[in-house]
Amino acid sequence: MGREDGKFRMGGAARRQPTSGRVLILGIETSCDETAAAVVEREADGRGRILADVVHSQLADHAPYGGVVPEIAARAHVEILDHLIERAMREAGVGFTDLSGVAATAGPGLIGGVIVGLMTAKAIADVHRLPLIAVNHLEGHALTPRLTDSVAFPYLLLLVSGGHTQFVAVEGLGRYTRIGTTIDDALGEAFDKTAKLLGLPYPGGPAVERLARDGDPARFDLPRPLMRRDSLDFSFSGLKTALRLEAEALQPLDDRTIADLCASFQAAVTDVIRFKAKLALKRFGELTGVAKPTLVTAGGVAANKAVAAALSEAAADVGGRVVVPPGELCTDNGAMIAWAGAERLAAGLVDGLDAQARARWPLDPDAAPKLGSGQLGAKA
Amino acid sequence: MILLAVDTALDACAAAVATERDGTVEIHAVRDVIGRGHAEHLMRVVDEVLAYAGVGHVDLDGYAVSVGPGSFTGIRVGVAAVRGFALASGRPAVSVTTLEALASEGRDIRPERPILAVIDARKNEVYAQAFDAGGRPLGPATVASAGVVARHGAEIGAVLIGSGAPLVAAADPTLEIAATTPFPAIDTHALLALPRLAAAGPHTPRPSPLYVRPADAKPQGAARLARLTPGGLAAEVGS
Numbered sequence: 001m002g003r004e005d006g007k008f009r010m011g012g013a014a015r016r017q018p019t020s021g022r023v024l025i026l027g028i029e030t031s032c033d034e035t036a037a038a039v040v041e042r043e044a045d046g047r048g049r050i051l052a053d054v055v056h057s058q059l060a061d062h063a064p065y066g067g068v069v070p071e072i073a074a075r076a077h078v079e080i081l082d083h084l085i086e087r088a089m090r091e092a093g094v095g096f097t098d099l100s101g102v103a104a105t106a107g108p109g110l111i112g113g114v115i116v117g118l119m120t121a122k123a124i125a126d127v128h129r130l131p132l133i134a135v136n137h138l139e140g141h142a143l144t145p146r147l148t149d150s151v152a153f154p155y156l157l158l159l160v161s162g163g164h165t166q167f168v169a170v171e172g173l174g175r176y177t178r179i180g181t182t183i184d185d186a187l188g189e190a191f192d193k194t195a196k197l198l199g200l201p202y203p204g205g206p207a208v209e210r211l212a213r214d215g216d217p218a219r220f221d222l223p224r225p226l227m228r229r230d231s232l233d234f235s236f237s238g239l240k241t242a243l244r245l246e247a248e249a250l251q252p253l254d255d256r257t258i259a260d261l262c263a264s265f266q267a268a269v270t271d272v273i274r275f276k277a278k279l280a281l282k283r284f285g286e287l288t289g290v291a292k293p294t295l296v297t298a299g300g301v302a303a304n305k306a307v308a309a310a311l312s313e314a315a316a317d318v319g320g321r322v323v324v325p326p327g328e329l330c331t332d333n334g335a336m337i338a339w340a341g342a343e344r345l346a347a348g349l350v351d352g353l354d355a356q357a358r359a360r361w362p363l364d365p366d367a368a369p370k371l372g373s374g375q376l377g378a379k380a
Numbered sequence: 381m382i383l384l385a386v387d388t389a390l391d392a393c394a395a396a397v398a399t400e401r402d403g404t405v406e407i408h409a410v411r412d413v414i415g416r417g418h419a420e421h422l423m424r425v426v427d428e429v430l431a432y433a434g435v436g437h438v439d440l441d442g443y444a445v446s447v448g449p450g451s452f453t454g455i456r457v458g459v460a461a462v463r464g465f466a467l468a469s470g471r472p473a474v475s476v477t478t479l480e481a482l483a484s485e486g487r488d489i490r491p492e493r494p495i496l497a498v499i500d501a502r503k504n505e506v507y508a509q510a511f512d513a514g515g516r517p518l519g520p521a522t523v524a525s526a527g528v529v530a531r532h533g534a535e536i537g538a539v540l541i542g543s544g545a546p547l548v549a550a551a552d553p554t555l556e557i558a559a560t561t562p563f564p565a566i567d568t569h570a571l572l573a574l575p576r577l578a579a580a581g582p583h584t585p586r587p588s589p590l591y592v593r594p595a596d597a598k599p600q601g602a603a604r605l606a607r608l609t610p611g612g613l614a615a616e617v618g619s
Contacts, residue, residue: 071452071595078456079588082463096468112453115419116460122423123464127437353423 013134013355018348020044023100024051025345026085026124027338030077030117031109031137032163033058033068037085038334039092039099040147042342048147051092053335055328056080063202067192074112081120088334096128101350103341106134107358108163114357122353133341134355138363140336141298142170147339148325151294155323156284158277158311161299161331162188162205165234167280168363169287170296173347178364179283180232180276187269188301190236194265197244198258208262209304215256215263220246222268224275232280239268270310277314285318293320302330381441383577384465385570386426388418388458389450389478390499390543390563395425397433397440398570405574408433409566418457426461437465442580443473444573448590449499449507449521450478450563455589463586472580475587476572479509479521479542481564484572486541487515489558494518496533498544506544507592510536523592526551 021044029036038053058076062068089095104121107114118134125132141159145151154171165188166181185193188205195204200211222242225235243265250257281293295315301307302324315322329335344350381400388394394411410429414421430436445462448455466473479497486495492513499507501523508529510518518536526544530551533540538555540548545557 065597069595069597072597074452074456075589075591075595078460078463081460082467082586085467112456115453116456119419119422119457119460120464120467123461124468126423126426127465127468353427354420356420 013349013351016348016350019100019346023342023345024094024098025133025338025342026089026099026102027135027334027336027341028081028085028102028104028117028121029137029140029332029334029337030081030113031105031107032113032332033062033073034332035077035080035084036332036334036337037081037088038338039088039094040335040338040342042339042346046146047150048339048342050147050335051094052088053328053333054084054088054091055333056084059203066196066202068110070110070112073110074116077113077116081116085120096124096130099128099130101125101131101133101341101345103133103135103337103344105137105140105337106351106355107137107361109137109359111357111359114359118355118357122355126353131345131350132353132355133344133349134351135337135340135344136361136363137332137337138164138361139176140340142168142176142363143173143340143343144298144325144329144336145296145323146343147335148329149323151296151323154288154290155294155296156281157296157298158280158302159299160187160297160301160307162186162192164299165236167232167276169284171288173343174349176363177287178362178367179287180234180280181367182234182236183226184235184237185240187234187236188299190240190269191301193240194243194262197247198253198261205301205304208266209306211259211262212266212306213263215259215261217263217267219260220264222246222264224268224271227272227275229279232276232283234272234276236269239265266306270306273307274310274314277311278317281315281318281320291319293318294323295320296323296325298325298330300331303327381574381578382435382439383442383444383570383573384426384430384440385444385476385566385573386422386458386462387446387563387566387569388422388454389446389448390454391415392563392566393418393421393425394566395422395429396566396570397429397435398574399433400574405571407567407570409570411566418454422457422461437469440469440471442466442471442577444476444569444577445473445587446478446481446569447475447587448478449501449523449592452589452591455591459587459589466586472577472582472584473586474573474576474580474584475590476569476576477509477521477590478564479507480511480517481568481572482542482561483509483511484515484568485561485564486539486558487511487513489541490539490556494536494538495558496529496536496538496540496548498529498540498542498548500543500547501593506547508532508544510538521590521592530555
């Protein structure tokens, strides 16, 4: 299936006949500092298989700046992406004419990079008259456990990355309800800012985790923000400030103090995560009537072992289970975009070649914006 | 030879099909002046011009794109699309710069004179490149203040063309302006690209943006807090 007969396809998102057979999708991801392309197959029964999944990390390009520089990221994506797609297609052993559609992240993310991926996808779709699927990056994360573990709807998603910290009830394709989110920094951002303050190398999350192992988590009594029964929201900016005040008071810092600060920071974070996850699972159970809920994690912070352990404890407490996709599918990747594209195409959801790149694109459009959320506002 | 040329570097969102047969060139062009929103609009322009010329991607021998200098995002819209076309079709793609296209138009107006193509780069600067009367570049594309560019223009006795011309002429009123063209025509891009495509092969590198100006970013300063063992811990964690 897949060939379009019409001369040109504009006019935004469209619904067409759902597909009954197998679909083969090229997926493109360029919304932050990873350039990624993948080829994924979805069988008629809903099972998925990754035929190729290649990622080029721009980490080294951004390390001197202590964070991702949008213009540098966009410049790198445009030089790398077509070569990466070529490699993915070769590894998958398929040609463009074998594809059922082309999927690309259309947001949310750094707009310069998103445009590069989306334009490349539009061009391929135009040459071969293939359907375009403009994918919400967050939907890619949200649907990944269906690809990796065939998890059935509904389930609870905790998305924890440098850009997001949110609980989402996933009840079906396109049926996402955000039940909690950060009101300021994302958790990954808090890790990175802590690392930057302490002079640790970028990316800061893994550096803080590694030092925390040798530190004393009880030396500094850092706050556990918003740890209340009536809120599923997070706040990390106060924790960051408290850590800075402790650190400033003890200047100059020795290695022991830095390790203890990392350990105390991580202890505060895991306490909050454990508490909120338990609360969210209970709320999700009430919402859906599911007795033994599944908690799925996604995002770079899900790779933190202390955070993962806290989530397992929370799920065990309420009789649920945790599904953590493999590390390379938790961080940004093309396979999740191809998979979300496959699920959407199978349901008959496609987009026009005038599809817009969006810096901000909430997964749950009905969720109220959170006040005071970050310097640019919460992305989703 | 049939090529599709695309330009999204400045205010235009344009595409042209150039067909060269027995030494004559026929050009079909579609141009919308939109300023912003090239990413949403470009595919409509491409499909319109293909339909207008009565060809499909399958009939093309290759592609050309305006690589700048101009709007960083605009340049990437065109370059990403054309690299995608080239990848999906297996055909080559070649580059044309906005400055050489402007200079080519300047030569039509003042054929005997060196040309200084100048595009307003904001921040009181212009993108600039000088060409001799035969169209050969006298140096690489640069970005500089209007004053510096005006001095260079006066030295070589050049005529100005482009959106930066009033800025440069304000710095040296003796300089002649051929035209204040806001962007070169897509036809000009297509004509410059034809011989390049004829010389291109399967190993021709795909077009890259010509930004001229570096990305606006500064390396991170030293850690904000004083350390007893500077660098030691960071080196260990990083290893």
